[in-house]
Amino acid sequence: xxxxxxxxxxxxxxxxxxxxxxxxxxxxxxxxxxxxxxxxxxxxxxxxxxxxxxxxxxxxxxxxxxxxxxxxxxxxxxxxxxxxxxxxxxxxxxxxxxxxxxxxxxxxxxxxxxxxxxxxxxxxxxxxxxxxxxxxx
Amino acid sequence: xxxxxxxxxxxxxxxxxxxxxxxxxxxxxxxxxxxxxxxxxxxxxxxxxxxxxxxxxxxxxxxxxxxxxxxxxxxxxxxxxxxxxxxxxxxxxxxxxxxxxxxxxxxxxxxxxxxxxxxxxxxxxxxxxxxxxxxxxxxxxxxxxxxxxxxxxxxxxxxxxxxxxxxxxxxxxxxxxxxxxxxxxxxxxx
Numbered sequence: 349x350x351x352x353x354x355x356x357x358x359x360x361x362x363x364x365x366x367x368x369x370x371x372x373x374x375x376x377x378x379x380x381x382x383x384x385x386x387x388x389x390x391x392x393x394x395x396x397x398x399x400x401x402x403x404x405x406x407x408x409x410x411x412x413x414x415x416x417x418x419x420x421x422x423x424x425x426x427x428x429x430x431x432x433x434x435x436x437x438x439x440x441x442x443x444x445x446x447x448x449x450x451x452x453x454x455x456x457x458x459x460x461x462x463x464x465x466x467x468x469x470x471x472x473x474x475x476x477x478x479x480x481x482x483x484x485x
Numbered sequence: 486x487x488x489x490x491x492x493x494x495x496x497x498x499x500x501x502x503x504x505x506x507x508x509x510x511x512x513x514x515x516x517x518x519x520x521x522x523x524x525x526x527x528x529x530x531x532x533x534x535x536x537x538x539x540x541x542x543x544x545x546x547x548x549x550x551x552x553x554x555x556x557x558x559x560x561x562x563x564x565x566x567x568x569x570x571x572x573x574x575x576x577x578x579x580x581x582x583x584x585x586x587x588x589x590x591x592x593x594x595x596x597x598x599x600x601x602x603x604x605x606x607x608x609x610x611x612x613x614x615x616x617x618x619x620x621x622x623x624x625x626x627x628x629x630x631x632x633x634x635x636x637x638x639x640x641x642x643x644x645x646x647x648x649x650x651x652x653x654x655x656x657x658x659x660x661x662x663x664x665x666x667x668x669x670x671x672x673x674x675x
Contacts, residue, residue, distance in 0.1 A: 351551040352515065358552035361506050362559015367490075367567060368499030369574050371560070378580040380656075380663040383532040391637055393500020394507070396607040401508055411513040423630060423640065423647040430647045433629025434654015436637075440621025441571025441655060442662035443614060445596070447622060447633040449519040452553055454558025454596070464612075465619040469525050472623025473523035477538035481629065 362453045371453045373445025428484040440472075465476050491569050507638055515548055518635035520626035576586050587667055588675030599675055610674045613659070629654060 365371050370390055379387035390452075405418050412418050441447055444465045446454060451469065454462035476483075496523070507517040507550040525538065525546040533540035553556050573592040581591055598605075605611040629651045631640060640648025 351548055354515075354548045354551040355555040355558075357493050357506055357509055358555020359559040359562065360502065360555075361552070363563045363567065364494065364499050364502040364506075364509065364559075365495040365556070366563035366595075367558050368496065369493050369595060370499060372574045372576075373576045373597055373600065374576045374580065374584070374592055374595070376659075377584060377663065378576045380659045381580055381583060383577040383579045383583075390499045390503065391498030391633075393497050394503040394638050395627050395641050397501065397504035398507055398638060399644065401504065402642045402644075405511065407488035407607035410512075412512050414514050416514060418514075420643045423645050426647065427650060430629050430636075430650035431654045431657075433625050433627070434651040435625070435658040435661070437625025437629055437651075438655040438658020438660075439662045439666075440618045440623075440658075441626055441633075442659040443578050443666075444618030444622060445600075447519070448523060448626060449556060449632070449634060451619075451622075452557050453563075455562045456557040456562075457595070458561075459596050459601050461603060461606060461615065464606060465615050465622075468616045468619025469520075469524050469623030469626075472620035472625075473520075473534055473627045474520075474536070474539075474623075476528050476624045476627040477524070477527060477536040477621065480538050482502065 353428055361449065362456055366455045366457050371446060371450040371457065376442060376445045424485075426485055432484070440469075490567055493575060503638065504642070507634075507642065510552075513548075516635075517639045518549075518631055519553070520623075522549050523623050524627060525550060534658060556567035587671040589671070614670065614674075625658070 357474075362484070363365065368390060369375050370387065375387055379382045402420065406420070409417050444451070444462075446462060448469055451462045451466040455466070490522045502570070510517045513646040526541040528539040528541060529552060572596050573597050576592065584597075585591070589599055600615070606615070622632075629636065631651065633655070636648040641652065
C-alpha cells in the first residue's frame with residue numbers, strides 16, 4: 349500500500365505528458381527545429397519553478413514525510429561523460445521522438461511501437477553497463 | 486472547465502504540473518529520474534550476476550517502477566477519457582512543411598504513422614531506426630547519468646553544472662540528428 353502514492357503521481361505524470369502533447373515525436377522535431385515555444389515553455393516553466401522551489405527547500409531546510417531534511421547530492425564532476433553521454437542521448441531522443449518517460453506514456457496512449465523502442469532502450473542501458481569500464485567518465 | 490480538460494493542455498500548465506511532480510517526489514524522500522528504471526529493469530532481469538553495474542539493491546527503486554506503471558495508466562486515461570476523437574498534434578506549419586520535404590505526411594494524430602504504426606515494425610529499415618533510437622536513448626541516459634527528468638528538470642532546478650553540460654549534449658545530439666542525419670535517412674525510406 350505504501351507504493352500507491354507513487355502510482356497516483358505516475359498517473360498524473362502520464363496524463364500531463366500526453367495532454368500537453370509532450371509525448372509527440374512531432375513536438376520534439378518542432379523543438380529541435382526551434383519552430384515553436386511549446387516544449388521550451390513546458391521545460392522552462394518546470395525549471396523556473398523548480399529553481400525557486402529547490403532554493404526555498406534549502407533555505408528553510410524543509411523535511412520530507414519521513415522527517416528527514418531534504419538533501420540534494422552534487423553530481424560527480426566531469427565533462428566527458430555528460431557531454432558524450434548527452435550527445436548520444438540527444439541523437440536517440442530526436443530519432444525516436446521520445447525520452448524514456450514519454451516512451452511508456454505512449455504505450456498507454458495506444459502507440460504500442462514505442463514499447464518496442466523502450467525495450468531497445470533497456471538493451472542500450474545494458475550495453476552501457478557492459479562497456480562502462482572502457483568509457484571515459 | 487470541461488473544454489480546458491479535453492483540449493490539448495497549454496505549456497504553462499504542463500510545466501507547473503511537472504515541477505509539482507518533482508516536488509511531491511522530493512517530499513516523499515525520492516528524486517525524479519525516469520531513466521533509472523531502465524537500469525532497475527536490467528537488474529530485475531538478473532543482469533547483476535554478469536555485470537557489476539546492475540548489482541545493486543533494486544528493491545529501493547520499486548517506487549520508481551510503480552511510478553512508471555502509473556505513467557502508462559496515465560497515458561491510457563488521457564487517451565480514453567480526456568480526449569475526444571483523434572485530432573492532429575498542433576505543431577507549427579513550418580515543421581509540417583519541413584517534415585513534408587523529408588517524406589512525412591501531414592499529422593493526423595500525435596505520432597507519425599509512417600514510423601509508429603504497428604506494420605512499420607515489419608519493415609526492417611524502420612525497425613532498425615526505432616531500435617537505434619531506443620538503444621541510443623538508453624545508452625546515453627545512463628552514460629550521462631540521467632535523462633530529461635533527471636538532468637533537465639531535477640538537475641537544473643538544483644543548478645548543477647553537470648546537468649547543464651548534459652542538456653547541452655542533448656541538444657547537440659538532437660540537432661545533429663535533425664539537420665545531418667534526417668535528410669540522409671528519411672527521403673530514402675519514406
